[in-house]
Amino acid sequence: MNFFKNFRYHHKDINHSFVDDYNEAVQEYKKSFSSKDKVLKYTPDPAVREMLIHMDELGCSTTFDRFDSQKPHCNFGIAGVCCKNCNMGPCRISKKSPRGVCGADADLIVSRNLLRWVAAGVAAHGARGREIMLALKAAGEGKLDIPISGESKIKNAAGQLRINIEGKEIKDLAKELADILLEDLSRTVPGEHKTLRAFATKERIEVWKDLDILPIGAYHEVFEAFHRTSTGTDGDWENIMKQLLRCGLAFAWSSVLGSSIAMDSLFGIPVRSTVKANLGALKEGYVNIAVHGHSPLLVSEIVRQGRSQEFIQMAKDKGALGIQFYGICCSGLSAMYRYEGVIPLSNAIGAELVLGTGAIDLWVADVQDVYPSIMDVAKCFKTTVVTTSDSARLPGAEHYGYDHHHSNLDETSSLAKTIVNRAIKSYEERRDISVFIPQYEVDAEIGFSLEYINSHYGSIKVIAEALKEGKISGVVNLVGCNNPRIIYEKAIVDLAHRLIENNILVLTNGCASFPLLKLGYCNTKALEYAGKELREILKPDLPPVWHMGECLDNARASALFRALADFLGKDIKDMPFAFASPEWSNEKGVSAALGFRLLGINSYHSVYPPVQGSKNVMKYLFEDTKKTLGSVMVVEVDPIKLADKIILDIKQKRKDLNWNI
Numbered sequence: 001m002n003f004f005k006n007f008r009y010h011h012k013d014i015n016h017s018f019v020d021d022y023n024e025a026v027q028e029y030k031k032s033f034s035s036k037d038k039v040l041k042y043t044p045d046p047a048v049r050e051m052l053i054h055m056d057e058l059g060c061s062t063t064f065d066r067f068d069s070q071k072p073h074c075n076f077g078i079a080g081v082c083c084k085n086c087n088m089g090p091c092r093i094s095k096k097s098p099r100g101v102c103g104a105d106a107d108l109i110v111s112r113n114l115l116r117w118v119a120a121g122v123a124a125h126g127a128r129g130r131e132i133m134l135a136l137k138a139a140g141e142g143k144l145d146i147p148i149s150g151e152s153k154i155k156n157a158a159g160q161l162r163i164n165i166e167g168k169e170i171k172d173l174a175k176e177l178a179d180i181l182l183e184d185l186s187r188t189v190p191g192e193h194k195t196l197r198a199f200a201t202k203e204r205i206e207v208w209k210d211l212d213i214l215p216i217g218a219y220h221e222v223f224e225a226f227h228r229t230s231t232g233t234d235g236d237w238e239n240i241m242k243q244l245l246r247c248g249l250a251f252a253w254s255s256v257l258g259s260s261i262a263m264d265s266l267f268g269i270p271v272r273s274t275v276k277a278n279l280g281a282l283k284e285g286y287v288n289i290a291v292h293g294h295s296p297l298l299v300s301e302i303v304r305q306g307r308s309q310e311f312i313q314m315a316k317d318k319g320a321l322g323i324q325f326y327g328i329c330c331s332g333l334s335a336m337y338r339y340e341g342v343i344p345l346s347n348a349i350g351a352e353l354v355l356g357t358g359a360i361d362l363w364v365a366d367v368q369d370v371y372p373s374i375m376d377v378a379k380c381f382k383t384t385v386v387t388t389s390d391s392a393r394l395p396g397a398e399h400y401g402y403d404h405h406h407s408n409l410d411e412t413s414s415l416a417k418t419i420v421n422r423a424i425k426s427y428e429e430r431r432d433i434s435v436f437i438p439q440y441e442v443d444a445e446i447g448f449s450l451e452y453i454n455s456h457y458g459s460i461k462v463i464a465e466a467l468k469e470g471k472i473s474g475v476v477n478l479v480g481c482n483n484p485r486i487i488y489e490k491a492i493v494d495l496a497h498r499l500i501e502n503n504i505l506v507l508t509n510g511c512a513s514f515p516l517l518k519l520g521y522c523n524t525k526a527l528e529y530a531g532k533e534l535r536e537i538l539k540p541d542l543p544p545v546w547h548m549g550e551c552l553d554n555a556r557a558s559a560l561f562r563a564l565a566d567f568l569g570k571d572i573k574d575m576p577f578a579f580a581s582p583e584w585s586n587e588k589g590v591s592a593a594l595g596f597r598l599l600g601i602n603s604y605h606s607v608y609p610p611v612q613g614s615k616n617v618m619k620y621l622f623e624d625t626k627k628t629l630g631s632v633m634v635v636e637v638d639p640i641k642l643a644d645k646i647i648l649d650i651k652q653k654r655k656d657l658n659w660n661i
Helices: 016-031 035-043 048-060 063-069 075-079 106-141 152-161 170-186 195-198 203-212 218-228 236-269 297-304 309-317 329-336 348-355 373-378 409-429 449-458 459-467 490-501 513-518 524-528 532-538 550-569 587-597 615-628 639-656
Strands: 274-279 287-293 323-328 342-348 360-363 386-387 400-401 442-446 474-478 505-507 546-547 577-580 603-605 633-635
Touching: 016 075, 035 048, 035 063, 063 577, 106 170, 106 218, 106 236, 106 297, 106 409, 106 587, 106 615, 152 170, 152 236, 170 195, 170 218, 170 236, 195 236, 203 236, 203 615, 218 236, 236 297, 236 550, 236 587, 236 615, 274 513, 287 297, 287 329, 287 348, 287 409, 297 309, 297 323, 297 400, 309 323, 309 409, 323 348, 323 409, 329 342, 342 348, 342 513, 348 373, 360 373, 360 409, 373 386, 373 524, 386 409, 386 474, 400 409, 442 513, 442 546, 449 459, 449 550, 459 532, 459 550, 474 490, 474 550, 474 587, 474 639, 490 505, 490 513, 490 524, 490 639, 505 513, 505 532, 505 550, 505 639, 513 546, 524 532, 550 587, 577 587, 577 615, 577 639, 587 603, 603 639, 633 639
Parallel strands: 287 323, 287 360, 323 342, 360 386, 386 400, 474 505, 474 577, 505 546, 577 603, 603 633
Antiparallel strands: 274 442
């Protein structure tokens, strides 16, 4: 259902017929929105259904209740034509008022709003990445007493960044590497973005240079984005979109890749392993600790301490069977693939359902995608919530974390011990709490990366040749957050199922990966859903969906894309690749999609961005960037039709390459 394809575009000022068209289209789009009743009827995960019914019986509201209570949603907000950038408004574009008080039209308002979203995405991933870069530097200097586990990653990255590694200890290399990553993140004086120059392809760098969108540094581009969108500054929507592309590059090469390099350098590359997934894996009788957010530094030490015999014995002395960790959102995924036995349970939207089981003693919340509503549910079940970052406080939570200056990094171990002690105390305090655990769990294979594939096959050759021969039709990176505008997790599952049955290999990470973990798509048993050719290539020990980690690990997907393209002597933009985030819902989501489009890879979605009020911005995203970047944004609210569009586009890529279809 492409509600916006029949807009009557006009090139004059805001045209009344155009405004009428977008209002009509937005109304049609809103009819496709999900509801709690639809989730209960159509959710692919029976554990979600049971928990929603259970929460209803308890009188606890969830994201789905609050989404329904917000209806009808504002047409102006959905279309992106509401402006609150100054205090002369707020202004909204309508038939009556085609310009804001300052004279901004729909094109300018929509583009400015979108740029601010992308800038926020750069800041979000960049801020949590900065913490890891600072930690890598501190570990190299001996100020942070944790081991540097990614020696091979440090050496490889240092080599690509032209750091002389001869005769240097790993700690010295860690410091130099961290300094370069921090410089690229925070550069203000114009200069070369070293990470981008080292890891991007020559073809792409030339494209970006010709478009004049090479970033100075992530901090600068975010700074510039808010400068341009401040009152009475940049009045040219096309110039705004150029800054949006700069922010997209800063996001991809500093906030994501730079952060990923720092994480793998400090904690090591993920190891292929098997985990339990879904709510049935919750264990009664244990001190149960959930880790939720995106910052793995303190979380990793909490898990390490909680797995020590000292703390396990302390828990047993209080009557527990032991200590068990669970993963919510990306902190959970990061811990899951680096520490054996961390059980993935849910993405951010399902966090309240996990708390609603009554089985969690301590909830460790760091940064991002931690909704304030969890405090209400936690209070109902006497679950202790602790926060660990000055950037992310929750009213009513206890705080044990890093200060604003990260001056107490050397207290990481003591903070972790305090938090595990608090979990044991919470266990003692909660013995009268009843527990409800839906009995659904599966095994899931995790820890996939380019390094693992090279190790498994000896090189990338097997997968590359299978791709060229058509045994693997294409590769899709299926990621992103979740959005109650569509039926919770169903679009992700429908899309993955359709793709693998058409011999398309699926990569996944972040919040979108949870339904694929929970419902068995990351298990070799899911090969029965795959097309014959894909099944033959992957059997007996590889699933059709490769779990690559948390949302930062989009960098792993792009590394695999690069390796396949390089081996086959092609540009990434010409390869049968796609990026899909069907349920995306926040600033990081729109930034991630932009990052892949900047590589020349189409992005596919079942949720529209708030741009329907601007004919020019819509045309720019959905059509015009095909000429400049080699890619466009594709939106189709029906996930099966979206999958079919991806399949069709991949076939066209193969046809253009003269490969088997």
